[in-house]
Amino acid sequence: MRINRDAERAFTLIELLVTVAIIGILAALLLAALSHSKATARSTTCKNHLHQIGLALQMYANENAARYPYYAGSRDNSLNDSVGRGNTDFWWAKLTIYYPHKWTNSDCHCPGYRGLIGGLEVQNGSETWGPPYGSYAYNGSGVSIFGFGKPFNSDLGLGYFSPSIMINGSRKYGRNPVAEQRVVAPSEMFAIGESRFVNPTVNGMPGAPDLLMCGLLKWQGTSIKGSFNFQFDPARHGKTYNQLFCDGHIVAMSPSILFDPAQTAVMWNRDHQPHPELWVP
Numbered sequence: 001m002r003i004n005r006d007a008e009r010a011f012t013l014i015e016l017l018v019t020v021a022i023i024g025i026l027a028a029l030l031l032a033a034l035s036h037s038k039a040t041a042r043s044t045t046c047k048n049h050l051h052q053i054g055l056a057l058q059m060y061a062n063e064n065a066a067r068y069p070y071y072a073g074s075r076d077n078s079l080n081d082s083v084g085r086g087n088t089d090f091w092w093a094k095l096t097i098y099y100p101h102k103w104t105n106s107d108c109h110c111p112g113y114r115g116l117i118g119g120l121e122v123q124n125g126s127e128t129w130g131p132p133y134g135s136y137a138y139n140g141s142g143v144s145i146f147g148f149g150k151p152f153n154s155d156l157g158l159g160y161f162s163p164s165i166m167i168n169g170s171r172k173y174g175r176n177p178v179a180e181q182r183v184v185a186p187s188e189m190f191a192i193g194e195s196r197f198v199n200p201t202v203n204g205m206p207g208a209p210d211l212l213m214c215g216l217l218k219w220q221g222t223s224i225k226g227s228f229n230f231q232f233d234p235a236r237h238g239k240t241y242n243q244l245f246c247d248g249h250i251v252a253m254s255p256s257i258l259f260d261p262a263q264t265a266v267m268w269n270r271d272h273q274p275h276p277e278l279w280v281p
């Protein structure tokens with residue numbers, strides 16, 4: 001009797017389905033591993049940028065009587081060519097002397113950030129409205145946020161505005177520059193970190209402001225200039241945001257913890273106190 005050897009070598013339908021399933025599982029595991037590796041690489045690049053910015057911040061303090069820069073201070077015309085005439089007062093402009101990066105260069109920002117990168121523009125002698133946008137932001141006023149219906153204390157961060165800058169016709173929000181010795185716990189206070197942004201549709205603006213803001217987790221509202229929503233992307237790189245502390249070390253934190261004053265308020269304020277009366281949850 002003749003034996004059909006081709007039939008003996010053929011796969012059954014069940015065997016084919018099992019093989020396809022195994023291949024699918026392996027592919028899913030591989031994609032997950034690749035995604036994790038990509039997120040890790042982005043986070044590492046971001047940390048390297050923050051490390052360089054942290055060194056520049058320390059050098060600035062060393063050459064300015066151990067004082068931090070303001071979020072927005074005095075103009076420095078020597079920086080006009082490098083950062084633009086309308087931007088020389090911002091914290092990141094002051095650091096370009098020590099870290100020769102260009103704020104508008106995307107290679108100097110977090111690779112996980114997807115918003116606009118740019119400073120103020122000067123057109124016909126006047127500045128266009130809007131804060132500088134980018135992936136990094138400065139802890140200028142701690143947990144206190146100006147203009148959101150709560151008391152405001154600009155002296156809790158590293159420096160909000162200099163006394164030379166008027167806010168609503170008043171100089172009362174200007175303070176002397178914050179000295180390093182006034183920071184009670186440098187290893188537990190945020191200096192510079194990743195800014196909050198999802199996309200222009202969600203946030204109502206083209207990019208993330210360069211001023212760190214704590215709270216506003218559920219707040220949505222409008223202002224004279226447009227709609228603002230302070231939501232953040234929970235998965236910029238590995239579901240963490242990198243933060244540079246005043247002592248120079250960098251920590252990756254979950255943004256849901258980082259921006260929640262109930263969990264991190266003391267890490268925003270130079271006196272290492274929570275100040276719940278200032279929170280905008």
